[in-house]
Amino acid sequence: MVKEHKNNLFNSCNLSIILENIYNSIMPQVEAIPEKEFLATSDTDLVAKLVQLNTVEQITFDEENIRMHTISTCKMTPSGKPYFPVEGENPPDLQEGIVVQVEVPYSGDKRLLVSRPSMNYKHGGPSFTIKGDRIVKDYVGPLYSDPASFKAHFKSNFTKIKKYLSWQAQDIAMFEKRLRNKIVESIAERRDRPDIVELCFTSREGATDFFPDNILNDYTNSDSTPTTLKNPVISEDAFSRIIRVLRHTGKTFERTPAIYSVHNDLDLRNILVSNLNTHFVGKNNKDIFYRSGKTGFNVPIYSKATFKGKCLSWQCEEGFTYTLSRMLDNNHWHSCKMVLIVFNRTEADFKELLKIITQNFSSHPYQVQLKQLSTANECHALMHTANDHNRRHEVYMMVFNLYFGKDFDSPYLNDAERKFFVQN
Template identity: 25%
Template sequence: MRQTNRNYLFHDGDLSSTLDDARAAATEAVSLLPRDQFLSTSIDTLVEHLTAQHHIEPLQLLEEHTTMDQQEARVDVTGRFDYATRDSGRTFAAGHELTFYIPYTGDVRLWHLKANMFFSVVSVGTIDPRSSSLIIQLANTSNTDAARYKQAFDSEITRIRQIIQAQGGMLSAYHNELPTLVRGAIDRRRAELEKLNVLASVFNIPMVKKSGMPEFRPIEVARRIARPLPRPAATGFKPEPAINTEMFEDVLSIIRHAGASFEGAPQTYKSLGEEGLRDNVLSHLNALFEGRATGETFRKYGKTDIRIEEESRAAFVGECKLWGGEKILLEALNQLLDYVTWRDCKSALVIFNKDVAGFSEIQGTVARALPTHPNFLRAKETGRIGEWRYVFKSAEDPVREVTVHVFMFNLYLKPERSAKKR
């Protein structure tokens, strides 16, 4: 079976070397970002942007959409024992040519790159990037059985599939390690800027654990077009206060501990409204932390929110709400995003369910609804049931990001049980 072109596939370059170049380009891109934009953008957003920019989409054949064309052809039979050939020159016979068009997705460059495997036979085909199609042409004399065409086509496609699969394994390893490489390059650049006293990425708001307070560990209860980076402010980057990640986790641990105590004795807390539950959470927080000027680091604002402030702007906001459906959930989120915040604001959205029996359904609503918000950027893993963590753009300024850790605590009591308690 003769193919009517000699366009070799997976033949002109090496995928391994190409991926090495891509890794180097991704880390080099970190140093090429304008300084103010680099400093004004969160690390997670930088990682997402640069890994998306250097993502290489694997090839995938859409074989179910293959089409075929056929036409008459003159086939070169020079030297074939089943045809009488001339003493000199080429000999041609009447034949048929079949052309197969197989759509594909993925980076067109991969059709020219060798994977880490060897075939003694080189695949042949034509790539049409305009229609994103692989074109395979087969020709033979008019007396050739149809089964031979099918055998030749299947053999070619099987070989191409195996190479694409090998490429896919190499690309998967590349994509898995790329975020770590980019994050390392970001950390190194920030460290260099710190050495030059140019960057103070996080001012830790003074907040220390009160002496003599016991440590505790709460009972464990059984997340490809590159998004453009936000523009930095016209005035350039200015360091801003924030609570650091370790302190944020300590704050969340206390809220988690308070919520567990609520769930352990729901009959005690069920009568409290939003403000009463908020005050209880607030007392837990201020029992373990103290601020620079007062005994209360965490302060009350309005009916349901708790804040840490620096220079009259919120660096941490905790919002407490009674569950009232998806509408109330999104309104509470909007409240958080509407606050005037520092660039790296951290927050907690604490939801108490007192009236709905189907708690698992409520949890499903949270997981489904919050990522649909127009300011949603990314979800982050919490490793805990009944907790979610998301990052949103601030409603005030897209450069500012708000981390929202969501808790759900169930204070629901069956009516008959509640009546017995009375």
């Protein structure tokens, strides 16, 4: 059994993990820069700022202020460590000894003191305790030990520490080259991305008023994409009004489950799309929302979706996760808004089902940020796609209860009743 060296320096985690986490955070940092600041700042200044923010400050020791305390007597355990009484425990066989504490001030990133470089000794560095801005070690020996031996032991330890710092410096130097390249690439990627323009919808005349706006651009559902097209994104206000219409329609389904539960997902999707096009209108009185696939619907701009919806009857957790993943992986514009509408047809305990669905939604592998909502049957999150963690989309999930218990009288004929009337 290998002895565990819990207090050894440079032995708790791999330095490569810390550096890789910094590397992977660069693109989100670039995306987080406000648009006005990003456009007004030169690439050179942005690179310099991000390099400074993400540079790992290496450990340096203040060797001129290394302090070796006065030697004092102590009780020493058989393992050669100073004894500190523990209430309720009998002391082991103790012997007289002497102890001296050494403190070494340092500056730099504290994480490096416990991080293992790519080159390292098997059990890590010497055993020291990290206390604030210094590392501390007690050197213990028998009562009549030569004090000079403590100094020699410390010098040996300190030489080993410096060796570790040199290995870390090699890893960090290689990382800094990758870091600068990643920053330059991330800035260039954002610069080259098509400009974003918000799409706002106009309410149809005579429909329920959901804060009407004017359409900003005349986009058409063409198969050919102009090379100068800006990236269309549904505005937050328009997305909010779409959610309101879908919520109102879904609540209508729930109020009369006996009527709507007999319809399959395709029929319910068609009703939702019809209601959306009843409320919102495009240029020349054209519909905005279109049916897509068996149970999907979208707002297509040059054959790519800027909004996507999907209807799904709950069957199992695996099917839910698969459907959500497929929604995120299909063809769509950057920052596409998405709505997943889930219908419960089979589970009598709707509250328990909501817990299961919400847990699966919040723990989805593409999850980036879960946003808080006040309603139990709705969730809102920011998610990325499978192949591009920097391509993120707003996903809104709504769950409606269409469960229709057998203790209710159905307004429709069953099979036996149909046969009776046909035969008679």
